[in-house]
């Protein structure tokens with residue numbers, strides 16, 4: 001039986017993947033691991049721990065915060081603050097970024113943007129949810145308080161990105177720009193173990209993921225592509241299968257493994273779509289491109305979009321190269 005490789009061992013083995021980091025990035029990834037294990041524990045017993053349901057507050061998105069949104073946000077922030085490698089964080093659940101003002105954190109080289117709990121609408125119905133994270137090197141001077149400009153960097157500047165999916169098993173999938181690797185949490189030893197080395201998305205697929213309830217409000221090219229997916233064509237094995245979970249992490253993870261396309265486009269109701277560039281689209285685009293897929297707004301590479309705000313939204317098309325290119329040919 002092949003010896004298991006834990007995430008810690010994997011990170012240390014790959015230490016020289018980023019020459020400029022003398023262990024800080026490794027420790028930062030471990031901060032994420034600690035927080036994800038705490039969140040996983042609550043997610044697994046959410047129905048028992050009085051942690052289901054909504055709070056009475058709304059986040060800046062105007063969305064009612066679920067109790068687990070706030071729980072996850074608090075624990076990830078605490079892990080980053082205590083870890084000392086990040087000088088600041090930005091999160092979906094916080095209107096503004098949070099600069100840590102203790103002396104150790106001010107020396108931190110990195111900032112982290114994250115969606116503490118993605119797919120919140122699925123919490124109470126026991127459907128897979130996740131956490132998404134994106135790590136940048138700060139632009140501001142070491143020893144100072146972080147600034148908003150530390151976050152307003154293009155996705156191409158990310159040094160690492162990834163997600164945790166709290167599903168039938170709990171997995172952590174991440175990239176530092178040298179491919180994508182997946183780790184499954186073994187509860188019996190409390191370690192994430194390498195289970196999906198060097199993940200690559202199939203160049204083609206038969207799954208399309210979109211909330212078709214929005215279709216009437218989309219541009220014609222999107223409508224034409226969904227019609228194309230439904231036309232019978234024995235050769236290309238259409239119609240394809242529609243699969244849409246409503247948790248971006250779960251939809252992307254499935255398509256990453258099986259092949260497919262995920263579409264959350266601009267609509268007449270939401271001119272820039274719904275998903276947020278900083279802590280949803282850029283990290284998922286980094287993963288997707290590193291796995292050999294395509295990540296576009298429909299007009300340009302997601303990771304080339306200028307970042308102008310912490311909660312900026314972008315139209316999002318992610319997936320298998322051939323499927324995305326087919327959609328782009330219709331726009």
Ligand code: AHG
Pocket residue numbers: 063092115117118119120121211246247248249274
């Ligand atoms: P979050 O729960 O962090 O707000 O994210 C939800 C997002 C994303 O996970 C998912 O793909 C999308 O919202 C679903 O939106 P619709 O319900 O409008 O389809």
Ligand code: MN
Pocket residue numbers: 115117118119248280
């Ligand atoms: Mn989300």
Ligand code: MN
Pocket residue numbers: 069092115116117118119120
């Ligand atoms: Mn969220």
